[in-house]
Amino acid sequence: MVMKNFIYISTLIISFFCISCEDVINVDLETGRPQIVVDGWINNKFESQKIRLLSTSGYFDNTTPPYIENATVRVLDLVNNKTLNFTYDSDGYYTWTPTTLADTLIVRQRPGDFDRDGDGLYDNYYKLEVSVVFDNKDLQFESYTSLERVPSIDSLFFQTSKGDTEKDDQIYGELFAKDFAGPADCYWIKTWKNDNFLNKSSEMLLAFDITPGRSDYGNILTQATPFIPPVRLGINLSISEEEDERGEKNYEVGDSVYCEIHSMTEKAFDFMSASRSAMANGGLFATPLANVPSNIVASNKDAEGMVVGVFCGSAISSLGYRINTKPPYDNRKL
Template identity: 30%
Template sequence: MKIVYILFLPLVLLFTSCEDVVQIKLDEGSKLYVIDAFVSDLRTDQVVRVTTSDSYFANREAPPVQNAIVQLVDLSTNVTYDFSYTSKGNYVYSINTADTIARLGHKFMLKVNIDGDTYTSIAEQKRHSVIDSIASYYNDGSDPFANGPQGSYSCLLFARDKADNIPDYYWIRTFRNDTLFNGSADLNICIDGTGGVVTNAPVDTIAFTPVATFLGFKTYKENDVCKVEIHSISRETYFFFYQAIAQINNGGLFATTPENIKTNISTPENAKVRAIGWFSMAGAVTKSKVVQ
C-alpha cells in the first residue's frame, strides 16, 4: 500500500499545480442604444427606458442615456406626449388618474432623439380582455398535487377573451404585494387565453385556460395581495417574448446556436450608433385580491 501512495502523490501535486486563473477577454463590440418602451392604457406613470449596451461581464446596471428627447405621438389624433427624464435611464409621462395616453385602435409612434438622431417605432393599441375574478386556494396538505408547501395559498385567474376568429395575444403580469414577479421563468404569454389560436368557437367568449391561469405557480401567505395585469399585445410583441423565452432556456445537450433578439426600433440611415429594443402599446386590465 505504501507503493500506491508514493505513486499517487506526484499525480496529486501535478493536478493541484495546474489551477491557473484564465482571464477571458471578449470583444465588446460597438456601443448600442437600448430602448425599452412598453406603454399601456393603465392610469399609472408610463416609462420608456433608454440605456446603452455594456460589456458581457459587467456586473452593474446598464449605463443610462440622460440626454434623450422621448416623445409618443398618437398618429390618429396627432397629439404628442413628452416624457421627462427621472433617473437610471427612465423617461416618465405622468398620467392624470382620470385619463390615459393610449386609445383602442389608435396607432402610435415612439420618437427617441439622441444627439440629433431620431430613432422611431410604430405600434397599435389592442383590445382588452376581461378579468372576472382571482380565486385563492389554501393548501391544507391533503392534496398531493397542490402547489407549494402546506399552509400556503395559490391563486387562480378567471378571465375571458373575445371569440370572433381574430387572434388576441396576451402578456400576464403577476404581483405579490405590489412586487412584480420578473424572473426569467415568470414571462407568462398566451394566445386567446389558451395555448394557441381558437377558431370557430361556439360561444361569444373564450375562458382563459392553464397554464396561463396558474399565474406562474406562485404561493402566497394569508393577507398577501395578489395582483394581476393582462396586457393585450400585438402578434409581433408576442413572438418577441416567445423568442426571448427560447433564448433564456437555450441550454443543455440540445442547445441551438444563440441568436440576437429581434428589435422593432428603426435607426436613421446615417446614425453613428444603432438602437435595439422594443416598443409596444397594450390595452391592459387589472384586478387584485387579498388572499384568504
C-alpha cells in the first residue's frame, strides 16, 4: 500500500509539471500516530543536565512540536547505586543538577573494561528510565549509555587561502587533536563562530577514530594519532552559493572561534550519522522518509513503537581562539 501511494503521488507530481505551472494539487496525507521524541544528552560537566521530551507532529506542521510535561524521568547511576531524578523545567526539558563536583558523571576507563559486543553493559554506565501517560496509554521505556573518553584539543590553527584578489582571500581553520590508541572512539565535534553554533546538517562534524566515518582504525592504532584533514578542516563553515554571492565569509579578522569535542558511544554515532543523512536528504530521487533507528527501547507492551530519539553520555573537551590578525597565507585552495 505504501509503494502504491508513492507511485500515485509521484505520478501526480509529474503530471503537474507536464500540464500546468499554476494549478495547485492538494494531497491528503494520513497522519500517523504520535510518538515521543527523546533528546537526551548528558555530560561530565558541573552543570545542569537536560533531557528533552517532545511529541511528534504532522510532516507539514510548522509549529513547535508539543512538549511532554507529565513524565517521570530518572537516570540510574549503576556504578554508585544512585538515582538522579530529573524534574520538569520548561519547553519539554527535564533537568538534574549535581550538587558538588563529586556528583558529576563518571567517564568510563578504557580499554581495560571495554565491552566490544556493544550491548551497552559496561562496568560504569547510566540507565535512563521514563514513564508517562501519553495518547491514553501508560508508557515506559529505557536506554543505556556510558560516558566515553575524550581527547584534549591541542590547538586551533588558522591560515589564509589566497584568492584571485585580496578581497577573495578566505581564512580557514583546523582543529588539531589526537585520537586514542586502541578500541574505537566516536566523537561529535561542535563549532561556534562568534557564539553562533554551526548547525547546518553539512556542518555536523562526526568522527569515528581519526576519520569522518566508520573505519577499522580503532583495531590498528597503537599510539595516539592526529585526526585526518577531513576531520580537522570540518570546523569551517559550509557556505551555500547564495551565501557566497552575498559575500558571506568563512572566518574574518576579529572573529572568535570555539570548539568542543563530545565523546559518543558507537550507537549514538550511528544515530547521529543517520540523522545527518536524513536532514540532508532531498530532491526528486531522495530516499523515502523513515524514522532513524533509536537506542531507546520499550519497557512495556504499550510503549512498543511509541518512542524515537537518542540517549547518550559525553565527556567534553574544549578550546577557543580569537583571530586578531590575518593568518599567514597557505597555497591550498578551499
